[in-house]
Amino acid sequence: MAGDGIWPWLFIAPLVAGISVFYFWPVLQTAFYSLTDWGVFGGWTFAGFANYVTLFADPALYLSLGNTLLYTAIVLLGIPIAVYLASLLNLPGLRFAGLYRVLFFLPYVAMPTAVAMVWRVIFNGDFGLLNHALAIVGIDGPYWISTPGAATVAVAIVGLWSSLGFSMIVLAAGLKNIPPEMYEAAELDGATRWRQFRSITVPLLTPSIFFVTIITVISSFQLFDLLYAILGSSNPVLPKSMSLVYFFYREGFVNNDKGYAAAIAMVIFLIIGIVTAIQFRLQKRWVQGD
Amino acid sequence: MSPSFPTPARRGAAVLAGAVGLALALSGCSGGSGGAAGGSGEYAAPESDLSAKITYGVWDQNQVPAIEENIAAFNEEYPDIDVTVNVTPFAEYWTKLQTQASSDTLPDLFWMNGPNIGLYASNGQIEPITGAVDAGDLDLGNYPEALVDLYNIDDVQYGVPKDFDTIGIWANKALFEQAGVPLPEGDWTWQEFQDTAAQISSALSAEGVYGGAGGMDGQTTYYNTIFQAGGTVIDGDASGYASPEAAEGIQFWTDLIASGGSPSIQQLTDTTGDQWFTSGKLAMYWGGSWFRSAITDTDLAANVTVLPLPSGEEQATVIHGVSNVVSAASKNKQAAQALQVFLASEEAQQQQGDAGAVIPAFTGTQSAFTESLPDANLQVFLDSVEYAKPLPVSKNSAAWNAEEAELLPQAFAGERPVAEVTEELAEKMDAALAEE
Amino acid sequence: MTDRTTFVRTRTVDSVPAPVLGRGAPSTTARTARTRRGRRGGSHVVAHLVLGVGGLLMAFPFVWQIIMSLSTNTEVQSVTPVFWPAELQWDNYARVFDRLPFLSQLQTSVTITVIRTVAQILLCTLAGYAFARMRFRGRGLLLALVLSILMVPSQVYLLSQYQLVQGFGLLDSLGGLVLPGLFSAFGTFLMRTAFLAMPAELEEAARLDGANPFQIFWKVMLPLAMPSISVLAITTVLWSWNELLWPLVVTTFSEKMPLSAGLATLIGDRTTDYPVVMAASLLAMAPVLILFIVLQRRVIDGLASSGLK
Incomplete structure (x- = not known):
């Protein structure tokens, strides 16, 4: 297949050079150190696959993987919601569209540590708003942030809340690429709005939906700050609610077992890589025009 | 100290780097000083x-x-x-x-x-x-x-x-009065503390007020009671948790929670002890001297006084x-x-x-501290230096702190017998210490 | 030039009178493009209901944050929660300026954010375009490698990047602060997605006009990608604005720190003055929020109504 000669290389060179130095190189170093017993302040001895052998026998790996998957699944529920909301916002002639956009975007701008404080108040088991609201409809809410499982759900609710704004602006940009003439034609054919949503909006938006899905999965697998901020560092359910990256952080920066942490990082890398590769495979089935 | 990166790493790294055409990166980065060269203390x-x-x-x-x-x-x-x-x-x-x-x-x-x-x-x-x-x-x-x-x-x-x-008990005098419980004076015992806490909790249960509060922060709670029971948390190179004294120090909190004298650990995770206290829902908060800054300039300040920690086998407080x-x-x-x-x-x-x-x-040089809340008897924090024990630490404290955080809640909640939990904790802690 | 003809063409389409057969919608004033659209699809009651309720739910924690920023620390930490402070503590906002060199940190934040955003837009659109629309050996592999760096926990990069910046002699400098953040795999992926969705005919036409690949990119394709570029701008600004660990690690002077790092120094290990933290974070997010309001109206809406889609 004939290429475009030197041009593509000129286009990608600055980015690829920067990424290589500042990102590939650290990843390669990490890959190397995952095979060593790496001292806290540097220095190492070769350890072969010892870190990986220990890791695959460590229940914490499977526990944190399970928590991460649960979290990711809940945050992914935000994507259909975002698609629906973005299409509503795109309705021609909709008044206050700008205001709505700002409202949905607010959580994405808010500073995580400040917002975590607010959410802790909302989730508080004895005095929280959420449990007050649930009590009204006769549900006895759990101690959200101090019950294993419920804690993951609580963090995921915040994750969904804060990522919705991002998904919506990406999808809004995608919607601008759909020619209004298509809706007009459908209108002429007497298609209902729901029908238009299903047969025009969603199919033509699939590249953006695909993009948002990939990014959401990747960033959900990176769950760390939010978990830490909402549960708090001395929370007794933290060991049962930890995410993969929290597991990595705990081993590398708290327990100072850096070689082991490097191995965890490589496993996280592998897991996300596989999940992403599967998504790219599957996209051929549902993404249009790619 | 000059970087003393062992040569094989340089070579290994260079091979890896070369694979993606990254020779440039080698110039500045294979740092890291692994040795324990240290300083001589020359001065x-x-x-x-x-x-x-x-x-x-x-x-x-x-x-x-x-x-x-x-x-x-x-x-x-x-x-x-x-x-x-x-x-x-x-x-x-x-x-x-x-x-x-x-x-x-x-x-x-x-x-x-x-x-x-x-x-x-x-x-x-x-x-x-x-x-x-x-x-x-x-x-x-x-x-x-x-x-x-x-x-x-x-x-x-x-x-x-x-x-x-150091650690003392921050007490809300108004709640004592409301509960009709006399404010303890001078030195007191574990039993007296337990009774006082339970009395206040039951007298003010309608208001949702508790007498005392445990928590997962060893420095302000269970380390103190372990020392007061005559136990240790870390003893030389080994865990002190296997001793019956350490188990007693933990039992103190299990009892307090069981008697209703303290909110449960779960409640204390959602709402921390200092929050219960500043909200006027806790009569006695085991807290550090640093808590003073959260009290001054609040409405609570006039009602607050500091009590010494109760004595078990001996008197003790954690100092850091x-x-x-x-x-x-x-x-x-x-x-x-x-x-x-x-x-x-x-x-x-x-x-x-x-x-x-x-x-x-x-x-x-400490007089300014006690004068900052003159009616609150902050002198307790200074006086307790005499019998204070240093915060238990080791070269990698975090490793066994994590075990404490994971296991002790089971003991506090009464899910498992205290001695069984502390024994398991001692084993895991010893394993962590052995790796240091 | 081709881009101008495109522009004119779509604009013409836009100004063509609307089809008359709109169903149901109460047609108010005719003839403007706005009402043409308004006619399609009937009333917006359901949309307003969903967006209104959803929007309030989304904004609620944020509104509460505003209330907390005007409360006392005791009120913020109080159980049961205090919904409205006994007295509004506007003083909390003044205290932010006592506690932080707010303006010089704001300046650092603006500087590093502008540099990174411009650099990312430039580098990511170039690379994204090449990955989407050009053919070259190893394209799939290179793209996969670029994407792969998203899959590693970001803390992994900390030590290596620190030592690289140290090696370049850029510790504690503006260069060191911005450098790793100039390159974005996320942005490349975003722009690739945007360029993939564009029709091929425009490029063909320009190529026949004798334009070289860079001219095609710059004059034809880049303007079309404006909605996605504004998304990239917003996400980069936000990311850079809120970034915490890196600036804390590479800077040693509080005046040189960006606001995000400055804010974090307000959080103590034992006691924290939460209302001041809330006030400071609201002050810090204000510029970004204003930027978003401007961007979403000027760029997203503006482009749509000009027909440049």
């Missing part, structure tokens, strides 16, 4: 015209005004030593310090705490203060003994405390304090040591005390 007070630029790493923004006063006084003596204060929040402080230590860029002088001193000292990152002590510029006798010991690793002294905190340490890799070691010595002096410590953010460590 000589500099001439007053020594010119240097040094950085001073700290984590508490609240203390910066006092630090700046200290530096101004220091500059009267050494006008040409330029000190930059670098504040990093506590949560990120240790990550940053580790990164800097791995790259030989530690601040010349920086704050160190008990849980981390072992790691940094034993890896040769910190300059001992032996020279300054031998020269007579630092007198270890001026500071609380338990804290001086905290910064002594393998018989080498790395620092003296700049401040300290921060120390200023000099980086072994500092390029301006003489200047950094001069500042270290100055900050430990009576003059600088008096300034710290008067600024009121902390209790200074130098004996006799």
Whole structure:
């Protein structure tokens, strides 16, 4: 297949050079150190696959993987919601569209540590708003942030809340690429709005939906700050609610077992890589025009 | 200290780098000093015209005004030593310090705490203060003994405390009155504490008020009771949890929760002890002297008084304090040591005390602290230094702190017998200690 | 030039009178493009209901944050929660300026954010375009490698990047602060997605006009990608604005720190003055929020109504 000669290389060179130095190189170093017993302040001895052998026998790996998957699944529920909301916002002639956009975007701008404080108040088991609201409809809410499982759900609710704004602006940009003439034609054919949503909006938006899905999965697998901020560092359910990256952080920066942490990082890398590769495979089935 | 990266790594790294065409990256980056070279502790007070630029790493923004006063006084003596204060929040402080230590860029002088001193000292990152002590510029006798010991690793002294905190009981007098329970006076026993807490809880249950509160922070709760029972948390190179005394110290909290004298651990996770207290829903809060800053200037201040911790087999409280340490890799070691010595002096410590953010460590400079809430009997915190035990730490405290956090809630909640939990904890802690 | 003809063409389409057969919608004033659209699809009651309720739910924690920023620390930490302070503590906002060198930190934040955003837009659109629309050996592999760096926990990069910046002699400098953040795999992926969705005919036409690949990119394709570029701008600004660990680790002077790092120093290890933290974070997010309001109206809406889609 004939290429475009030197041009593509000129286009990608600055980015690829920067990424290589500042990102590939650290990843390669990490890959190397995952095979060593790496001292806290540097220095190492070769350890072969010892870190990986220990890791695959460590229940914490499977526990944190399970928590991460649960979290990711809940945050992914935000994507259909975002698609629906973005299409509503795109309705021609909709008044206050700008205001709505700002409202949905607010959580994405808010500073995580400040917002975590607010959410802790909302989730508080004895005095929280959420449990007050649930009590009204006769549900006895759990101690959200101090019950294993419920804690993951609580963090995921915040994750969904804060990522919705991002998904919506990406999808809004995608919607601008759909020619209004298509809706007009459908209108002429007497298609209902729901029908238009299903047969025009969603199919033509699939590249953006695909993009948002990939990014959401990747960033959900990176769950760390939010978990830490909402549960708090001395929370007794933290060991049962930890995410993969929290597991990595705990081993590398708290327990100072850096070689082991490097191995965890490589496993996280592998897991996300596989999940992403599967998504790219599957996209051929549902993404249009790619 | 020059980077002493072993050669195979360089080669291995170079091969990997070459694979993606990254030779460029090799120039600056295969750093890391693994050895425990350390410093000799060599010291000589500099001439007053020594010119240097040094950085001073700290984590508490609240203390910066006092630090700046200290530096101004220091500059009267050494006008040409330029000190930059670098504040990093506590949560990120240790990550940053580790990164800097791995790259030989530690601040010349920086704050160190008990849980981390072992790691940094034993890896040769910190300059001992032996020279300054031998020269007579630092007198270890001026500071609380338990804290001086905290910064002594393998018989080498790395620092003296700049401040300290001890644990006492913050009591809400209004709630005692409301419950019709007399305010305890003077020394008291475990049983008296338990009874008082249970009485207040039951008298004020309609208001949702509790008498006492446990928690997952060992420093303010269960370490104290373990010491009071005559036990230890860490004993030489081994865990102290296997002893019956340690189990008693844990049992204290299990009993308190079971009697209704304290909210459950789950409740305390959602709403921390200090929150219960400042909300007027807790009569007795086991808290550090640092809690004073959360009380002053609030409506609560008039109702607050401090009680000594109750005695078990013996009287005890946990003491901890921060120390200023000099980086072994500092390029301006003489200047950094001069500042270290100055900050430990009576003059600088008096300034710290008067600024009121902390209790200074130098004996006799603490009066400003007690006067900051004159009716609250803050003297308790100073008096308890006499029987204080240092915060239990090891070279890798975090590893067994994590085991405590995982196992002890089961004991506090009464899910498993206390002795069974502490035995399992001792085993796991011993395993963690063996890896150090 | 081709881009101008495109522009004119779509604009013409836009100004063509609307089809008359709109169903149901109460037609108010005719003839403007706005009402043409308004006519399609009937009333917006359901949309307003969903967006209104959803929007309030989304904004609620944020509104509460505003209330907390005007409360006392005791009120903020109080159980049961205090919904409205006994007295509004406007003083909390003044205290932010006592506690932080707010303006110089704001300046640092603006500087590093502008540099990174411009650099990312430039580098990511170039690379994204090449990955989407050019053919070259190893394209799939290189793209996969670029994407792969998203899959590693970001803390992994900390030590290596620190030592690289140290090696370049850029510790504690503006260069060191911005450098790793100039390159974005996320942005490349975003722009690739945007360029993939564009019709091929425009490029063909320009190529026949004798334009070289860079001219095609710059004059034809880049303007079309404006909606996605504004998304990239917003996400980069936000990311850079809120970034915490890196600036804390590479800077040692509080005046040189960006606001995000400065804010974090307000959080103590034992006690924290939460209302001041809330006030400071609201002050810090205000510029970004204003930027978003401007961007979403000027760029997203503006482009749509000009027909440049």
